[in-house]
Amino acid sequence: MKHIVVNHNEFDDTKFNTHKVSIAPMVDVTDKHFRYFCRLLTKRALLYTEMITCESIIHGDEEKILGFNDIEHPVALQLAASSPEQIRKAMEKLKYWDFDEINLNAGCPSDRVSGNLMGACLMAYPELVRDMLLTIKEYTDKPVTIKHRIGIDGKNILPDTFNRILLDSYEDMVNFINIVREAKPYRYTIHARIGILEGLSPKENREIPPLRYEEVYRLKKEYPELNIEINGGIKTIEEIKGHLEKVDAVMIGRVARDNPMLLRELDSIYDQENLHKITRKEIIEDYIPYTESCEKNGENAYYAIRHMDGLFSGKRGSKQWKQILNTPASHNIKASELLRIALKELPQDTLNEE
Numbered sequence: 419m420k421h422i423v424v425n426h427n428e429f430d431d432t433k434f435n436t437h438k439v440s441i442a443p444m445v446d447v448t449d450k451h452f453r454y455f456c457r458l459l460t461k462r463a464l465l466y467t468e469m470i471t472c473e474s475i476i477h478g479d480e481e482k483i484l485g486f487n488d489i490e491h492p493v494a495l496q497l498a499a500s501s502p503e504q505i506r507k508a509m510e511k512l513k514y515w516d517f518d519e520i521n522l523n524a525g526c527p528s529d530r531v532s533g534n535l536m537g538a539c540l541m542a543y544p545e546l547v548r549d550m551l552l553t554i555k556e557y558t559d560k561p562v563t564i565k566h567r568i569g570i571d572g573k574n575i576l577p578d579t580f581n582r583i584l585l586d587s588y589e590d591m592v593n594f595i596n597i598v599r600e601a602k603p604y605r606y607t608i609h610a611r612i613g614i615l616e617g618l619s620p621k622e623n624r625e626i627p628p629l630r631y632e633e634v635y636r637l638k639k640e641y642p643e644l645n646i647e648i649n650g651g652i653k654t655i656e657e658i659k660g661h662l663e664k665v666d667a668v669m670i671g672r673v674a675r676d677n678p679m680l681l682r683e684l685d686s687i688y689d690q691e692n693l694h695k696i697t698r699k700e701i702i703e704d705y706i707p708y709t710e711s712c713e714k715n716g717e718n719a720y721y722a723i724r725h726m727d728g729l730f731s732g733k734r735g736s737k738q739w740k741q742i743l744n745t746p747a748s749h750n751i752k753a754s755e756l757l758r759i760a761l762k763e764l765p766q767d768t769l770n771e772e
């Protein structure tokens with residue numbers, strides 16, 4: 419929602435209710451529909467937007483790119499940017515939006531992003547990252563955070579310096595952080611594998627470089643004053659709890675998309691009594707009015723329901739659920755009606771399972 423929130427004061431972290439688990443920024447996944455859906459399953463996890471470039475904020479349709487529902491709070495906006503000037507222009511617009519956090523992407527390894535001096539390649543330019551974070555801070559009193567990798571293997575892309583850059587050691591990561599921390603980011607979210615900027619697709623970059631959790635733990639141990647969130651390959655509540663013994667927070671990505679029912683258990687990490695036993699039936703029933711409001715606003719409600727794809731993951735009825743969600747629009751059945759059909763046709767035991 420858009421509200422006036424401009425405030426140039428220094429961020430006071432005592433006001434911020436620190437989260438323990440967040441749901442990662444994921445392009446084409448964590449849009450406002452997915453976040454609404456997630457919020458039905460967890461009240462406490464911090465939700466991220468997809469990565470949004472400053473250029474799109476500067477030139478695009480703000481409401482379409484940034485719009486969200488109040489129910490989504492706390493919600494963090496992830497920015498992709500390459501210069502303080504770009505950030506300044508985007509923040510002039512963003513200061514009217516009440517995101518709960520602004521995060522800078524220094525972890526995306528895609529060629530397209532790196533080729534434009536954004537994402538993971540920024541790890542080679544810590545002074546630039548520091549200056550961009552400081553610029554964001556000029557415009558907001560909300561937490562300003564960074565998401566990066568433990569290192570990169572790539573090519574220096576600034577003009578005249580086409581040499582290989584290999585920042586692969588723990589010491590390289592510490593050198594990066596020691597410069598970036600001059601901007602006092604509120605949190606460092608660290609994807610615990612390096613980004614290989616040439617020769618691997620973003621998907622391969624989430625699977626092939628090995629996970630090196632130990633280096634993130636070591637960072638927290640040696641720099642206990644830093645707020646460290648770990649990310650990468652974390653799939654179960656037990657794993658989340660294990661990481662929380664070593665670092666401050668855990669970010670989960672693909673598992674939220676592929677097996678969203680796991681999110682029901684996240685709030686119990688804060689409060690053991692708080693096991694949210696919402697059933698699939700209740701989730702679908704809660705999503706119907708939302709789908710109807712999308713239909714009323716002329717939004718693509720089919721797109722909104724397809725974000726629920728993983729709801730029956732590993733359960734009886736999963737195939738049928740996906741078939742119903744993917745009913746072609748040419749059948750002229752409204753998206754909200756498809757959800758009602760699913761409630762009637764899917765196995766009642768899976769729908770009502772606690």
Ligand SMILES: Cc1cc2nc3c(=O)[nH]c(=O)nc-3n(C[C@H](O)[C@H](O)[C@H](O)COP(=O)(O)O)c2cc1C
Nearest residue numbers: 442443444445468469523609650651652670671672
């Ligand atoms: C489809 C998809 C899109 C992604 N988009 C972004 C993005 O916009 N910004 C970002 O920082 N990371 C992005 N990531 C990376 C995730 O945020 C996360 O770091 C990565 O998936 C590792 O976490 P996981 O193993 O829990 O999935 C994306 C991941 C996926 C699967």
